[in-house]
Amino acid sequence: MAQIAFSNLRKSYGKTEVIHGVDTHINDGELIVIVGPSGCGKSTLLRMVAGLETVTSGEIRIDGRVVNDLEPRERDIAMVFQNYALYPHMSVFDNMAYGLKIAKVPQAEIRERVAVAAKMLELEPFLERKPRQLSGGQRQRVAMGRAIVRKPAVFLFDEPLSNLDAKLRVQMRVEIKTLQRRLGVTSLYVTHDQVEAMTLADRIIVMNGGVAEQIGTPLAVYEKPATTFVGGFIGSPPMNFLSVERLQGSGLAASFGEAAPTLAKTVGVRPEHLSFCGEGQAAWSGELVIVEALGAETLAHVRLDDGEVIIVRLDGGRTAPVGESRVHVTCEADKLHFFGTDEKRID
Amino acid sequence: MSGMVEKRGIGTWLTHLSLIAGIAAICFPIYVAFVASTVTQPEIARPPMPLLPGSHFLENYGTALSQGINSPVWLMLMNSSIMALGIAIGKIAISILSAYAIVYFRFPFRMVFFWLIFLTLMLPVEVRIVPTYEVAAGFGMLNSYSGLILPLIASATATFLFRQFFLTVPDELIEAARVDGAGPIRFFIDILLPMSRTNIAALFVILFIYGWNQYLWPLLITTKPEMNTIVMGIKQMFPSGDDVAEWPVIMATALMAMLPPVAVVVFMQGLFVKGLVDTEK
Numbered sequence A: 001m002a003q004i005a006f007s008n009l010r011k012s013y014g015k016t017e018v019i020h021g022v023d024t025h026i027n028d029g030e031l032i033v034i035v036g037p038s039g040c041g042k043s044t045l046l047r048m049v050a051g052l053e054t055v056t057s058g059e060i061r062i063d064g065r066v067v068n069d070l071e072p073r074e075r076d077i078a079m080v081f082q083n084y085a086l087y088p089h090m091s092v093f094d095n096m097a098y099g100l101k102i103a104k105v106p107q108a109e110i111r112e113r114v115a116v117a118a119k120m121l122e123l124e125p126f127l128e129r130k131p132r133q134l135s136g137g138q139r140q141r142v143a144m145g146r147a148i149v150r151k152p153a154v155f156l157f158d159e160p161l162s163n164l165d166a167k168l169r170v171q172m173r174v175e176i177k178t179l180q181r182r183l184g185v186t187s188l189y190v191t192h193d194q195v196e197a198m199t200l201a202d203r204i205i206v207m208n209g210g211v212a213e214q215i216g217t218p219l220a221v222y223e224k225p226a227t228t229f230v231g232g233f234i235g236s237p238p239m240n241f242l243s244v245e246r247l248q249g250s251g252l253a254a255s256f257g258e259a260a261p262t263l264a265k266t267v268g269v270r271p272e273h274l275s276f277c278g279e280g281q282a283a284w285s286g287e288l289v290i291v292e293a294l295g296a297e298t299l300a301h302v303r304l305d306d307g308e309v310i311i312v313r314l315d316g317g318r319t320a321p322v323g324e325s326r327v328h329v330t331c332e333a334d335k336l337h338f339f340g341t342d343e344k345r346i347d
Numbered sequence B: 001m002s003g004m005v006e007k008r009g010i011g012t013w014l015t016h017l018s019l020i021a022g023i024a025a026i027c028f029p030i031y032v033a034f035v036a037s038t039v040t041q042p043e044i045a046r047p048p049m050p051l052l053p054g055s056h057f058l059e060n061y062g063t064a065l066s067q068g069i070n071s072p073v074w075l076m077l078m079n080s081s082i083m084a085l086g087i088a089i090g091k092i093a094i095s096i097l098s099a100y101a102i103v104y105f106r107f108p109f110r111m112v113f114f115w116l117i118f119l120t121l122m123l124p125v126e127v128r129i130v131p132t133y134e135v136a137a138g139f140g141m142l143n144s145y146s147g148l149i150l151p152l153i154a155s156a157t158a159t160f161l162f163r164q165f166f167l168t169v170p171d172e173l174i175e176a177a178r179v180d181g182a183g184p185i186r187f188f189i190d191i192l193l194p195m196s197r198t199n200i201a202a203l204f205v206i207l208f209i210y211g212w213n214q215y216l217w218p219l220l221i222t223t224k225p226e227m228n229t230i231v232m233g234i235k236q237m238f239p240s241g242d243d244v245a246e247w248p249v250i251m252a253t254a255l256m257a258m259l260p261p262v263a264v265v266v267f268m269q270g271l272f273v274k275g276l277v278d279t280e281k
């Protein structure tokens, strides 16, 4: 159990800075998901916490103790790697026990702790096997078991599910969440999958280009994205972005009054907040390009008059007005998000 | 269908026939040597040479083992074994450690050292034999096991092989070990060494045979008969001048000299096949 604090954390490789100052405080027992596109510095941030990467400037504190210069083993952390990093020549038992053996934990206690973890992860039948004799999901569990037996203050996960198939990923996601709740260990979890982020996190850190663009609960991030990047990254299908001028020319502007902030440049609206309507109430008009019926939901792609394509999300049962060459789209005024010229949210 | 089976039948026959012919071509001289080691000297000297084993097997081998010609064969076999084992184990130990240092540690002039080691590939024993002899003699290593072993023990080839293998070990594994609390020495002993065991086995066979077959160096560094190795010993069994060669004893010695390398190959083969079948990474 531990709190973690970053203060103005930076990382450079040579002259290129890849983490541009991250500040945050993580509470005891929280599961924080770091999400962002490839190359944004998620792994680098996590590896700095692990002690596998040096800190260029700023501080990392675990339970108040500055750990910048400590070896990984002195930080009381455990890490689950993307490719599991199991020792190929050791049995499942030995893989889990290795860290404890090094820490000179007595034999009996090692056996006990491994047994408990194996039970929790349903690995008991495999303890004598080598990693190559296990399926991907089982290897994943061994990697988690290796982290659990150490009873660390912090769990670090670097895209632990990215090598599993879609179905198993959903299942393991639930297991990780349940396990983390049960053990109550502060966790940092890196992923580029926003669904994983939304479902797992107590709080999300959305990173982009080495900057933490927003830190907040999944719903807060979803409902009040701090930047256009966050709006576009979190949510599937992504938020639609249009220029404010288009809105002011539309029927929506009338009902919306002059509420649009003067500095706003872009307006964002979630696909599920859009709906089809008659020509009279239309905020936007255009032609229907494609309708994707996904079962639970239907996505209608509409090309607006200026060529911009927006996505309208309808409930699965409803069909889009197919065949109509021209469709009209509207939305409730309070569902609009405004962003300024600096891409930041304006409330 | 039946045509295909027939054809395949002929193909199999041909394959086997050519394999058998090849094996026979290799084995025949060995067989002749074996026959020669079981008969008496006059029988060999009188043409035609016998092609069936004679009745002096025990006698000839016994003579060779206990007396030999210059020194008893058991002693030379032992010397050769010690030298070959020393060279193989020493080469592996030194090269795996230097590869570990070069791959995993950042020290000044790391690449310089790597290239220096690499350059020694161009300097086999035969090229540097005079200065090496000078140094060995200076250290008083003439007529000693250390003299037989140490000058041959550095190996650029093995270092290079281990380096290439270490480079394929995923970084994540090293990081996992670090998080688990393993320092450099533990990581080497607990993880790297067991993972390298098929490479070590393969190298051991090659290096053991390399060591066993050394001829020129032992010839130079040993002068006392009790330090002779088997390969140079066989050569020295040939009589100088007009003396009669004891062919049955020489042949028995030659056959016995083959046995340890064969044993090493057979014994290590299991490990090879295992290594080829399950790639563990």
Ligand SMILES: Nc1ncnc2c1ncn2[C@@H]1O[C@H](COP(=O)(O)OP(=O)(O)OP(=O)(O)O)[C@@H](O)[C@H]1O
Binding pocket: A013, A018, A036, A037, A038, A039, A040, A041, A042, A043, A044, A045, A192
């Ligand atoms: N050893 C290194 N030397 C130089 N640059 C590096 C090094 N490691 C990472 N980088 C750079 O740092 C940036 C962040 O890398 P990082 O691995 O943290 O990305 P990531 O967010 O984890 O991406 P992904 O989702 O693809 O894993 C990248 O632009 C990368 O090119």
Ligand SMILES: [Mg+2]
Binding pocket: A042, A043, A044
């Ligand atoms: Mg990464």
